[in-house]
Amino acid sequence: MGNGTHLGKVRGLGSAQHGSHHWLQQRLSALGNLLLVGFLVASLLRLPLGDHREVARWAADPLVAFALIMLVVSVFWHLRLGLQVLIEDYVHGEATRLLALVALNFYAIGGAAFGIFTIVRIALAPVVPGPGGM
């Protein structure tokens, strides 16, 4: 570490002191994505994707629904961190950057909430009767 931080801090341009936190969170969510998105992709390749009943029944299974919710959390957390870096690198000008970061948070938090809601809705939907009834 250099000793430029003090002057930088006085000018309000110093390290935000969140760097390692961001770095660690990105790795943790990457690990989560590795498992959960891997599970999703494997499932997508095995599912009859044109058949709503089969797909809904798969997603409604408690373990699958739980995994999907964890996936949404991990993925949206990870993409928030990733897109934040994109914005910080390419969006210049304080107002536009702030606006972009606000939009990013709307997308990340709103998207995650929407995803979790739809999964819960699928899992708790009125039972889709399978062959042979139930």
Place this chain on the structure above:
Amino acid sequence: MTVSILHRISGDGLAIVGASMFLWWLYAIAAGPEAYAAFVAIVWKDPSPEITLVHQVTNILGKVVLVGLTWAFFQHLFSGLRHFVLDAGAGYELKTNKLWSAVVIAAGLFATAATWLFILWGNLNG
């Protein structure tokens, strides 16, 4: 350097296009059979005898996007694994680094091709 740029491009593509499509898919499942059929008719294949021009275009576009997302997924996955190795402090020697960068790109393309051959093969056999 190429791998680093591809990591960012694939990541941002997955974050914006991939995550949005995933949410759209979840919504279509939750909204019921009609909504799901409408989703499939837009993104994959409209089963009606007279397909509208819009659906003809989106059916092709949908497949292009899905192939693109498949590539982005594998590319980001493999270069992400590379980052884990680099985080551990390994693989910085020039030759090693260059070799694994090339492997990551090749593996991404290979996995994408393999996945779509598998899908095509499944479609042909049922």
